[in-house]
Amino acid sequence: MPVSFPPALDLFLDLLRCPTCRTHRLHPDHGALRCPVGHTFDIARHGYTGLLTGTRATSGDDAAMVQARDRFLSTGAYAPVRDIAARLAADAVPERGTVVDVGCGTGYYLAGVLDRLPGARGLGLDTSVRALRSAARAHDRAAAVTWDVFRPFPLADAAADVVLDVFAPRNPAEFHRVLRPAGRLIVVRPTGRHLAELRGRVPAMVTVDPAKEQRLHRALNPFFEVAVTEQVEYSVSLAGPDALDLVAMTPSARHVSRADLTEGGVLPDQVTVSVLATAYRPR
Ligand SMILES: C[S@@+](CC[C@H](N)C(=O)[O-])C[C@H]1O[C@@H](n2cnc3c(N)ncnc32)[C@H](O)[C@@H]1O
Numbered sequence: 001m002p003v004s005f006p007p008a009l010d011l012f013l014d015l016l017r018c019p020t021c022r023t024h025r026l027h028p029d030h031g032a033l034r035c036p037v038g039h040t041f042d043i044a045r046h047g048y049t050g051l052l053t054g055t056r057a058t059s060g061d062d063a064a065m066v067q068a069r070d071r072f073l074s075t076g077a078y079a080p081v082r083d084i085a086a087r088l089a090a091d092a093v094p095e096r097g098t099v100v101d102v103g104c105g106t107g108y109y110l111a112g113v114l115d116r117l118p119g120a121r122g123l124g125l126d127t128s129v130r131a132l133r134s135a136a137r138a139h140d141r142a143a144a145v146t147w148d149v150f151r152p153f154p155l156a157d158a159a160a161d162v163v164l165d166v167f168a169p170r171n172p173a174e175f176h177r178v179l180r181p182a183g184r185l186i187v188v189r190p191t192g193r194h195l196a197e198l199r200g201r202v203p204a205m206v207t208v209d210p211a212k213e214q215r216l217h218r219a220l221n222p223f224f225e226v227a228v229t230e231q232v233e234y235s236v237s238l239a240g241p242d243a244l245d246l247v248a249m250t251p252s253a254r255h256v257s258r259a260d261l262t263e264g265g266v267l268p269d270q271v272t273v274s275v276l277a278t279a280y281r282p283r
């Protein structure tokens with residue numbers, strides 16, 4: 001079956017670079033992107049482009065995690081988090097700006113940012129092809145590409161007005177390289193109170209390391225300085241399946257069975273959502 005070329009990918013052909021030779025642009029060619037030397041990357045029929053070839057990435061969400069994340073985000077429980085990310089991005093993106101969402105997952109946050117910026121284009125990067133199936137459909141102006149954040153990005157220097165990183169791994173040097181000097185890196189991460197009720201009752205849930213903020217600062221400090229930080233904290237009530245999805249969308253799901261969670265009223269019926277969102281300016 002011929003693969004139709006995703007219209008949003010067209011918006012990015014000037015910024016994408018061949019990940020193999022790192023210099024050439026990519027051009028559409030028979031359901032693929034190709035560089036002039038002949039390196040070829042398939043466009044999946046689900047709409048994302050597979051730029052990540054060779055050795056497999058070491059991390060990335062599996063299908064069950066992605067489905068749980070998709071369901072949970074569709075409840076609107078994280079809408080205030082999306083709003084703050086979109087507001088910080090809107091302050092930094094010009095009329096026809098470019099947003100790169102790293103570890104974009106299902107594209108929920110990227111779509112929220114693009115909704116707020118009618119002329120902007122968005123690119124989602126993630127190792128999880130299952131997540132990218134959703135991200136490729138998340139917004140008319142969003143393209144989705146497989147990529148591992150720990151490798152040099154398949155993007156030109158100074159390509160982005162905003163790099164968005166929501167609960168995802170980071171690569172400060174590459175974030176700095178692909179951002180324009182006037183651009184912003186927006187990092188959203190949990191505080192120690194985030195989902196505390198759930199962490200208290202489900203021992204397999206990964207705890208938030210108290211030194212996390214310090215580590216983040218140390219990693220970003222050579223490349224970025226803080227422009228503004230906002231804290232968002234609120235309580236949400238959970239229906240039974242929502243709490244299960246909150247566990248299932250994290251790596252902890254691999255260490256605990258659904259039966260263990262549903263028996264004996266382990267799951268809370270409300271949780272605290274508590275995140276910090278910082279906009280950083282490149283040094
Ligand atoms: C906690 S999820 C957050 C997803 C999305 N930003 C959100 O908040 O809905 C972390 C995401 O990072 C992706 N990821 C994990 N390791 C990665 C890597 N090395 N490179 C790129 N993405 C990665 C996962 O597949 C997953 O989609």
Ligand SMILES: [Zn+2]
Pocket residue numbers: 018019020021022024035036037038039
């Ligand atoms: Zn090439």
